[in-house]
Amino acid sequence: MKGISILGSTGSIGKQTLDIISRFPERFCIVGLAAGKNITLLKEQILNFKPEIVSIKDKDDAIKLSKELKSESVEILWGEKGAEVVASHTKADLVVSAMVGVSGLKPTLSAIKSRKNVALANKEVLVMAGSILTLEALKNGISLIPVDSEHSALFQALRNSKKEFVKRLILTASGGPFLNLPKEKLADVTPEMALKHPTWHMGRKITIDSATLINKALEIIEARWLFGIEPKYISVWIHPQSIVHSMVEFIDGSIIAQMSIPDMRIPISYAISYPDRLPMDGNYNMSRAFGELSFEDADRGKFPALSLAYDALEEGGTMPAVMNAANEMAVQHFLKGGLKFLNIITVVKQVMDLHKTLTGDSLDEILESDNWARRTAESIISGYEN
Amino acid sequence: MKGISILGSTGSIGKQTLDIISRFPERFCIVGLAAGKNITLLKEQILNFKPEIVSIKDKDDAIKLSKELKSESVEILWGEKGAEVVASHTKADLVVSAMVGVSGLKPTLSAIKSRKNVALANKEVLVMAGSILTLEALKNGISLIPVDSEHSALFQALRNSKKEFVKRLILTASGGPFLNLPKEKLADVTPEMALKHPTWHMGRKITIDSATLINKALEIIEARWLFGIEPKYISVWIHPQSIVHSMVEFIDGSIIAQMSIPDMRIPISYAISYPDRLPMDGNYNMSRAFGELSFEDADRGKFPALSLAYDALEEGGTMPAVMNAANEMAVQHFLKGGLKFLNIITVVKQVMDLHKTLTGDSLDEILESDNWARRTAESIISGYEN
Numbered sequence: 001m002k003g004i005s006i007l008g009s010t011g012s013i014g015k016q017t018l019d020i021i022s023r024f025p026e027r028f029c030i031v032g033l034a035a036g037k038n039i040t041l042l043k044e045q046i047l048n049f050k051p052e053i054v055s056i057k058d059k060d061d062a063i064k065l066s067k068e069l070k071s072e073s074v075e076i077l078w079g080e081k082g083a084e085v086v087a088s089h090t091k092a093d094l095v096v097s098a099m100v101g102v103s104g105l106k107p108t109l110s111a112i113k114s115r116k117n118v119a120l121a122n123k124e125v126l127v128m129a130g131s132i133l134t135l136e137a138l139k140n141g142i143s144l145i146p147v148d149s150e151h152s153a154l155f156q157a158l159r160n161s162k163k164e165f166v167k168r169l170i171l172t173a174s175g176g177p178f179l180n181l182p183k184e185k186l187a188d189v190t191p192e193m194a195l196k197h198p199t200w201h202m203g204r205k206i207t208i209d210s211a212t213l214i215n216k217a218l219e220i221i222e223a224r225w226l227f228g229i230e231p232k233y234i235s236v237w238i239h240p241q242s243i244v245h246s247m248v249e250f251i252d253g254s255i256i257a258q259m260s261i262p263d264m265r266i267p268i269s270y271a272i273s274y275p276d277r278l279p280m281d282g283n284y285n286m287s288r289a290f291g292e293l294s295f296e297d298a299d300r301g302k303f304p305a306l307s308l309a310y311d312a313l314e315e316g317g318t319m320p321a322v323m324n325a326a327n328e329m330a331v332q333h334f335l336k337g338g339l340k341f342l343n344i345i346t347v348v349k350q351v352m353d354l355h356k357t358l359t360g361d362s363l364d365e366i367l368e369s370d371n372w373a374r375r376t377a378e379s380i381i382s383g384y385e386n
Numbered sequence: 387m388k389g390i391s392i393l394g395s396t397g398s399i400g401k402q403t404l405d406i407i408s409r410f411p412e413r414f415c416i417v418g419l420a421a422g423k424n425i426t427l428l429k430e431q432i433l434n435f436k437p438e439i440v441s442i443k444d445k446d447d448a449i450k451l452s453k454e455l456k457s458e459s460v461e462i463l464w465g466e467k468g469a470e471v472v473a474s475h476t477k478a479d480l481v482v483s484a485m486v487g488v489s490g491l492k493p494t495l496s497a498i499k500s501r502k503n504v505a506l507a508n509k510e511v512l513v514m515a516g517s518i519l520t521l522e523a524l525k526n527g528i529s530l531i532p533v534d535s536e537h538s539a540l541f542q543a544l545r546n547s548k549k550e551f552v553k554r555l556i557l558t559a560s561g562g563p564f565l566n567l568p569k570e571k572l573a574d575v576t577p578e579m580a581l582k583h584p585t586w587h588m589g590r591k592i593t594i595d596s597a598t599l600i601n602k603a604l605e606i607i608e609a610r611w612l613f614g615i616e617p618k619y620i621s622v623w624i625h626p627q628s629i630v631h632s633m634v635e636f637i638d639g640s641i642i643a644q645m646s647i648p649d650m651r652i653p654i655s656y657a658i659s660y661p662d663r664l665p666m667d668g669n670y671n672m673s674r675a676f677g678e679l680s681f682e683d684a685d686r687g688k689f690p691a692l693s694l695a696y697d698a699l700e701e702g703g704t705m706p707a708v709m710n711a712a713n714e715m716a717v718q719h720f721l722k723g724g725l726k727f728l729n730i731i732t733v734v735k736q737v738m739d740l741h742k743t744l745t746g747d748s749l750d751e752i753l754e755s756d757n758w759a760r761r762t763a764e765s766i767i768s769g770y771e772n
Contacts, residue, residue: 162662247645256642256644256645259640259641277638286641292679296677297675
């Protein structure tokens with residue numbers, strides 16, 4: 001029986017993880033859950049999965065939940081510290097890190113330091129603190145297992161291969177909903193348009209990131225840290241069908257690819273069952289052949305977001321964290337309707353240009369730069385807003 | 387230093403194997419070579435690679451070669467027994483089995499019984515005696531490493547996966563040169579037309595087998611034995627670009643595929659270097675994205691050769707050997723111009739229909755059925771010839 005704690009249990013990945021776990025009660029038990037503000041859903045999850053411990057963002061919600069669940073034996077905590085306690089609970093073998101953005105950083109580090117294997121869905125924590133997290137993972141002898149479909153594909157394709165045999169990683173990108181939209185029309189893109197992803201159903205933030213392609217930039221940085229591969233050996237190919245989730249090219253000319261229908265439950269199931277595989281039901285099978293698949297090199301001129309990743313990695317230190325934070329702010333304002341679609345990447349680039357890079361050797365430095373980037377982005381965005 | 391013996395050194399696979407080995411003199415040395423009738427090329431190979439032992443098909447050629455190579459220290463043998471001695475030479479770590487057809491059977495078995503790992507290019511030996519060979523491989527604790535591009539792909543995709551996680555194997559087929567030719571035009575296909583394969587450069591026999599698609603039937607049987615997978619879990623998809631060489635679908639809906647440009651040197655290099663990979667030069671790399679790849683389920687109505695494989699495996703025993711032998715005869719007659727293209731599969735089916743299946747537990751029974759099938763095919767073919 002594998003004990004699992006989920007950080008971000010009421011989000012898109014958290015819900016899908018629980019859906020899979022509910023189908024395999026003989027293999028998994030839920031040890032802990034940490035959530036944000038969705039108290040109704042968290043309560044339902046507690047009653048269904050009977051965790052030992054949960055944590056919710058706000059103290060008031062924790063108190064409310066405690067009252068409503070008086071008869072349950074669950075321990076109820078709150079805030080970042082609460083999430084850290086959930087992440088390090090002694091009965092957890094694996095922690096699913098699926099909080100959105102910076103809030104997941106300290107709890108994820110907590111899980112690693114408590115020698116838990118981590119199924120990592122929160123790519124931002126690796127973008128911000130990849131060097132620190134991968135070093136801690138190595139020191140503590142734990143596995144960072146990717147949940148992102150692209151990195152799960154790379155992880156599966158690389159499995160047990162020595163790094164000396166790897167020539168490069170090829171990340172695939174659907175190109176998002178606006179792949180074939182003429183550039184002049186991008187100016188008029190609304191949040192409703194950007195939230196309609198052609199192949200994947202995901203959370204709101206990542207769907208917008210896919211439309212701007214900065215999601216792929218974050219994934220380049222994530223891949224660099226997860227697999228210890230230099231950025232120049234990471235390529236991006238546009239593949240609109242989202243069937244091939246990524247590939248590894250080896251020194252002998254062989255490419256190993258992982259494919260599936262685009263459904264996050266597949267990489268989630270692999271991350272929680274690794275090194276085994278779970279029998280998923282018929283809907284996940286390729287009952288018929290793929291049809292047509294197409295691939296083309298991603299043009300960094302056409303997709304300026306990609307260049308930001310290579311620039312941020314070349315600069316190193318706190319720059320990737322700044323890129324990530326500026327993007328979070330810009331996406332928030334775009335979703336609220338205050339920032340135009342095309343200005344999301346412009347804002348990120350402007351904030352990066354203004355940043356004086358620090359080494360990023362400590363979490364404090366990273367969080368300080370993250371904060372600086374948010375404030376700077378806000379101020380730049382206010383200039384764009386009417 | 388890995389000692390390698392090659393059975394069939396003057397054939398297409400043999401020559402390409404030596405080409406690769408010549409580029410890595412620090413990793414490989416040639417222990418033995420066995421060849422058929424090409425005495426000129428064998429002599430050249432002896433002078434270049436300095437093997438300890440060689441064997442050639444005919445005694446007269448062996449005597450001639452001995453005279454011409456008086457100053458060399460190489461031991462020169464002949465015939466099937468000679469090839470068996472080459473296959474079991476004490477200094478060989480790996481034997482590349484690349485003779486065409488039935489002639490490779492006993493030498494390959496000899497290699498296995500002498501506890502050599504075998505890089506298997508001769509799929510007919512597995513088709514004929516898959517049960518015997520795989521049992522001997524298991525008993526002797528050796529690896530059968532496929533050289534065929536499709537099976538190399540499956541081998542790479544399966545690597546280290548437990549069989550319980552495999553849902554099915556998906557063999558890809560280019561469909562050959564006549565994929566889009568209307569059926570009525572197939573009647574007029576000449577050997578010259580059939581020898582022009584759209585994506586692969588291979589030997590003559592296998593090129594014709596690719597045009598009739600019986601090559602894919604042989605590969606289904608080969609996969610069944612190499613990977614111990616029931617035939618009903620082996621599918622065929624038509625994939626005209628020959629980039630995806632085959633795939634494994636797992637129980638969780640993940641498909642792992644191996645891809646490369648269509649060049650036999652890639653799977654050969656993997657077979658001789660496994661579990662490592664050799665750095666092949668730039669020509670083997672995917673410098674640009676694939677472009678369009680297409681896949682469709684292979685229709686057994688349209689490709690009757692595929693059904694023969696499932697029929698032969700269901701019947702079991704000596705039936706696959708009979709299918710293979712009848713096909714060898716039919717292809718010979720087609721290449722000589724005496725049999726029409728469409729009648730190749732008809733002849734194979736007729737011989738199979740006439741066969742009274744034996745258990746196939748002994749090599750003698752298999753070779754007897756092989757002989758019977760050749761005689762029967764000859765007699766049927768003479769009825770078709772003008």
